[in-house]
Amino acid sequence: MLNKPPKIVILTFILLFIILFFYGIIVARGFLSTIVLGMIFSFLIFPLVNFLEKKAHFNRILANLTSILLLLGFLTLMFFVLYKNMGKITQDMPALVEKAHHNIDQLEAIVASTFGYSIESQNLLIHDAINNIFNLSGTFTKSVFKGTTSTIFTLGLMPVFMFYMLYYRDKFYKFILMTVPAEKEEDARQVIRKITFITPKYVGGVFTVVLILSVLNSFGLWVVGVKYAILFGIISALFNLIPYFGTWIGASIPFMFALLTGDTPKLALGVIMLFVIIQFLENNILTPNITGSYVNLNPLFTILLIIIGGTVWGIIGMFVVVPVAAMFKIVFDHSKSMKPVAYLMGADMENRKKAIWRQKLIIKSKRTIRKL
Numbered sequence: 262m263l264n265k266p267p268k269i270v271i272l273t274f275i276l277l278f279i280i281l282f283f284y285g286i287i288v289a290r291g292f293l294s295t296i297v298l299g300m301i302f303s304f305l306i307f308p309l310v311n312f313l314e315k316k317a318h319f320n321r322i323l324a325n326l327t328s329i330l331l332l333l334g335f336l337t338l339m340f341f342v343l344y345k346n347m348g349k350i351t352q353d354m355p356a357l358v359e360k361a362h363h364n365i366d367q368l369e370a371i372v373a374s375t376f377g378y379s380i381e382s383q384n385l386l387i388h389d390a391i392n393n394i395f396n397l398s399g400t401f402t403k404s405v406f407k408g409t410t411s412t413i414f415t416l417g418l419m420p421v422f423m424f425y426m427l428y429y430r431d432k433f434y435k436f437i438l439m440t441v442p443a444e445k446e447e448d449a450r451q452v453i454r455k456i457t458f459i460t461p462k463y464v465g466g467v468f469t470v471v472l473i474l475s476v477l478n479s480f481g482l483w484v485v486g487v488k489y490a491i492l493f494g495i496i497s498a499l500f501n502l503i504p505y506f507g508t509w510i511g512a513s514i515p516f517m518f519a520l521l522t523g524d525t526p527k528l529a530l531g532v533i534m535l536f537v538i539i540q541f542l543e544n545n546i547l548t549p550n551i552t553g554s555y556v557n558l559n560p561l562f563t564i565l566l567i568i569i570g571g572t573v574w575g576i577i578g579m580f581v582v583v584p585v586a587a588m589f590k591i592v593f594d595h596s597k598s599m600k601p602v603a604y605l606m607g608a609d610m611e612n613r614k615k616a617i618w619r620q621k622l623i624i625k626s627k628r629t630i631r632k633l
Contacts (some may be wrong), residue, residue, distance in 0.1 A: 294577045295528035302582055305468065306332050306461040309483040325427045329420050339495070346492035353488075361521040368425055448595045455591045459556070460584055466552030467502060473547060474498035477539055478511075485531040487519050496547055497536075501543070503579045505564055508543060512536035559608045 286293055306328040313324035350357070426433075434453060441449045452508025487493060497511030512532070520529040558566075563583060572580030586606065593603035 283573065285391075290574055294574050294581070295419050296422055297581050297585065298577065299419045300426060301460075301464055301584055302332065302419070303423045303426045304457075305464045306423075307427065308461050308465070309456065310393070313534060323430060325424050328427075329423055333420065343492065343495055346489055346495075350489050350492060357522050364521055364523070452591055452595050458587050459591070460588065463552055463556050463584055463587065466548075469551050470543065470547050471498050471501050473551075474501055474539065474543065477542070481535045481539065482515055485519075485535055486528055487515055487532060488522070489518075493518065499625065503576070504567060504568065504583055505560070506579075508536065508540050557607050558583065558586060558590065562586075562606050 305306075309328045309331070310324045313319040314321060315325060317324075325431070352588065437453065438446055438449055475495045475498040477494075478497050479491045482490035482494050493515040496514055497508075500507040500511030503510065516529055516532045516536075519532045523529060565584075566582045566586050567579050570578030570580075574581070590603050590606050593599035593606070595604075
């Protein structure tokens with residue numbers, strides 16, 4: 262009988278595996294992020310594909326192509342709206358820069374008269390800050406162009422990945438069942454049903470919330486008096502794809518614009534008040550009723566995941582890490598050895614109402630998806 266290796270050896274191998282794992286996904290970021298995004302978007306349009314196949318009697322190829330083209334058309338329309346509005350702000354940029362300098366000069370005078378801090382010292386700090394901003398933007402621009410030229414081909418392949426993921430979904434389903442022992446086959450079927458039901462609901466709910474927030478943000482910014490309300494409304498709403506942090510990251514953009522180019526500081530204050538109201542609506546009305554509790558992850562674990570995802574894959578990582586973690590949690594729930602990890606990841610489900618909802622979810626998923 263072989264001797265069990267010392268704990269320090271086991272911990273060393275675990276640590277080495279974690280280091281190599283993160284190193285691998287960082288090195289293969291461009292390729293892997295495209296595949297993961299393709300998988301997420303495939304789950305998003307799967308209900309439409311399923312409807313076209315079963316209700317509209319489309320063949321699988323036509324159903325896949327139609328759904329992917331509709332998704333691409335919607336994304337193209339959104340980016341076209343952003344591009345058109347971005348063109349307007351680009352044309353007005355010289356006037357906006359001049360207005361920003363004028364507001365900064367006024368702020369300097371107020372600080373000098375209130376705190377006795379000389380305008381020359383303020384100018385030195387401001388010029389240093391501006392130089393740093395331009396240096397950072399130059400580095401960022403170079404990295405964007407470098408990233409664009411290196412990943413444009415893989416991003417162009419994302420619809421291809423989506424098509425074949427949806428087309429060969431039966432083959433993937435049977436492959437998974439073939440890899441598990443016979444006594445675990447029913448558990449594997451349950452896991453696949455839950456993932457196939459929960460992931461589209463969550464991802465679709467998030468995108469629905471983003472669409473609603475795009476309208477609310479744009480209308481609210483227009484009422485407050487911010488120029489280019491549609492542009493800033495859509496941009497700030499898109500950041501809501503990132504849980505918890507997204508709303509305030511998005512709010513910082515129109516806030517800074519209003520602070521630098523507004524006729525009065527009241528405009529920036531109005532933007533803050535607007536996003537406080539929108540955050541309340543999003544947290545208490547939109548998200549609970551649209552995305553619900555489909556992703557049963559506790560807030561602490563979710564925030565840690567978002568930080569890790571952002572560190573590894575940037576904004577894409579912050580978006581995909583939550584649905585991917587939810588899939589793993591479903592798998593861990595059905596594994597005895599990983600149940601403690603699933604418990605640690607999950608939110609408190611002792612509430613009876615949530616327990617009843619979970620049972621209804623299982624029943625509904627069985628009725629909705631009989632066969633992939």
